[in-house]
Amino acid sequence: MTLDTTFDPASIEARWYKHWEETGGFRPERPDAEPFTIVNPPPNVTGSLHIGHALDNTLQDIVIRYERMRGKDALWVVGTDHAGIATQMVVERQMEQRQDKRTNYSREDFVDKVWDWKRESGGTITTQLRRLGCSMDWSREQFTMDEHFTKAVLKTFVDLYNDGLIYRDKRLVNWDPKLKTAISDLEVETQTIAGGFWHLKYPLEDGVTLSDGRNYIEVATTRPETMLADMAVAVHPNDDRYSSVVGKHVVLPITGRRIPIVADEHADPELGSGAVKVTPGHDFNDFEVGKRAGFAAGDMLNMLDGDANVCQTSDGMVPEEFLGLHRFKRDGKDGAREAVVARLKADGYLIPHIAKTKKGEEVEHDAEPRQIATPFGDRGGVVIEPWLTDQWYVDAEKLAAKPIEQVKDGTIEIVPKTWKKTFFNWMENIQPWCISRQLWWGHRIPAWFDAEGNAYVAEDEAGAQAQAGKGVALRQDQDVLDTWFSSALWPFATLGWPDDTNLVKKHFPNNLLISGFDILFFWDARMMMMGQYNMGTAPWPKLYLHGLVRAADGAKMSKSKGNVVDPLGLIDQYGADALRFFMAAMESQGRDIKMDEKRVEGYRNFATKLWNATRFCQSNGIGASSTLKAPTARLAANQWIIGEVQQVCAEIEQAMTDLRFDAAANAIYQFTWSKFCDWYLELIKPVFAGDPDAMPAVETREVAGWALDQILVMLHPFMPFITEELWHAQGERKYDLIVASWPNPRAEVSKEATDAIDWVIDLTTNVRSAKNELGIAPGAKLAAFLPTASDLASGTIERSSAAIERLARLTPVTLGEAPDGPAMQVTAGSDVFIIPLEGIIDIGEEKARLEKSLAASQKEAKSLEGRLSNANFVERAKPEAVEKAKADFAHHSAEVERLEGALKRLG
């Protein structure tokens, strides 16, 4: 096959992907091989590929392709997450566009419609992952609401319940009044927004006064509207200002509710007046204060409904005019907050805030302006309302114990390890996990209630009925489970658990998990808990956490900022291989990646470079190699490249062991471009000018073909498309590159040969540099003399004269004294070449060049001399360091001598 001069990724990517998928390349049958398993963080079924996915999946694909080539029974599990809230929102939004809504349908009909949507529009991302080249096992694509997955979810729930690790509780939850569901702590994002601090007067009852004679207590609040459900006023137990009134009562304005003054350490004497209103039903801190003050959760007053509109409290004391108002201003319409403040003000219960203008005039405001840390729902985007409801909870504290231990003792390694502290910090302070959601789309909670509200938990209704007794009317819990409850089972439920399948036996525990740090708590930690609970072991021994891909200016990418980079656009422009290589090359541990399109472009250029190198090989009859092991080589250049392949292979393996994707990518990049293309191909060009059937050409074709094949293999995990294309372009192959073997080049390479090539490279570089500085045409051929030649020099000049002529452009090279006259000196290793300059160049320029080198060597020599004359250094430094300093000093001293001599000769 002949290749075009430029590489066009688009023309090959789809073809190869299809081929791999159709021929089972992603999951070759290797029943006897050692398993290697990773599971893909299941993207939301509503999702589309963003740059973060591109990073996450590129890294995983590099690992799985690498392990597959190393002969493992490699399995990369893939699938999508049903994404409860996100998916329900998508379908509801589509309904809204048709002036339709969810509640127009029965639950069953609505869920059917979501399934319809999933079948028709869901899973866009799976196509996009294919474009990135991800070699996942699509033959077993998973979905978190597959039948067998549901089975795993139900079993887990029932087992946890029976073990007392799932329970129902009435307590405050994070309520999203827009989505009208509870959410977990992790789904709440705190943002600081501008708000106010209102100061209120609560009149003391029964003629009680404070020590200063005041007949009211001042309380300050950021949420004045909740005073409709206040149940106490708290002061600090050591606060002398209030000690006399603890146990007394105040009568609330507006409602007239009589509430106690309690002592509680939650009240901060330094803050405001030191007294705080307590609303146990609408504030997490107040809930705890309320409990300490003796209120049962069931008795705590609730003044808001599920939409966060004011409703009547159980004591019936909220005035009619407030009922139905939204908690605060919305769509320009005043809410309960505004109404309560207006009423307090009118009745004289509001203490105004006095502010001074720039001119020093005093101005009254209703509230003191403040920045308030406010909780928002990450999906709904509205302020979260702490709300008292019955929900299902997982006892996360108990489940977290073993994972904490495992990370501590190294059973689970977290890479990079800086994340361990963050992990412990969260796990050791973990709160009960609220797992019930008031949605329709998701795993229905397997609990049934009788008329008295007793719960019966079983995998199916029959089981619950059996527990409740015949004839007892049961109604299933209306709620569904948090999406993360099911994805926590991903490492084993995808393999068929709870059935005892061969896949589970062979591929659990998995070998590695790669995920972004943003889901460390959401997903990774919960997999650890559920893996341990269900399987009795950690889900994987190693967790690799990568960072975020940021915009070029370092900002977080977001749709609202409009700085989102579409990975598919980059693939269109530069090819999937270039984008992948960029991701790998930029992925150093523990740092976010800044988008740098120039760099993606650079890796596209790298692909073109490899493409053209292959074209060169083809034009010289260099084709597919026939052996895995390195061919026997006699020519120095061939031995040299074999040695270099061994080195780079070892480097890549080390980098992969360390999960240093950047180091691995850079190693293969430098080898391919700077070693193979820049030197090896140049070194062997003269060989092909000679007899094509003679030993040198035959051997070189063989070695070059082998070396190129090793490049294709080692580069394949990073750039799968171009390497597969070139693999086949190079000749008939017994198998595709995707299932080829990783190099194992255990060849003997002579030091003489590699030294010789290194010497030629040194000579060539120095000649080119000297010419450049002296303004001699790069192509000019110069005669050179070597008065005293090292063994290396004389041998190399004899055997590699063609390379020296072609690369260093020295011809002829005479072993012997140079004729008198102006000349320049060029070194190669310890050898000094004399190159006559008469008529070629201005002597002054050569002198300037030598003086520059002389100054550099003098500086080095002086510094080394100083160090060596320091007795402390010679006595106390490591012997190697002293030896090296001595050798360096000797070298630079000799250089100084040589250069001074050369300068003297030039006059």
Place this chain on the structure above:
RNA sequence: GGGCGCAUAGCUCAGGGGUAGAGCACUGUAUUGACAUUGCAGGGGUCGGAAGUUCAAAUCUUCCUGUGCCCA
């Protein structure tokens, strides 16, 4: 307020007790056969600041400054 990072060439980043590297950008130069999505050569950094440990600190320790993220 607590925790975790980061600060190295113009930019984006590696490195790491023995005197500093890559890619891009920049400068000069090269063009009849692999490649201008190229080759060759080159300029450019007192490694954020201060103190300490050490024969030796960009590297280790402490503090400071700036900056980012997470949690409350």
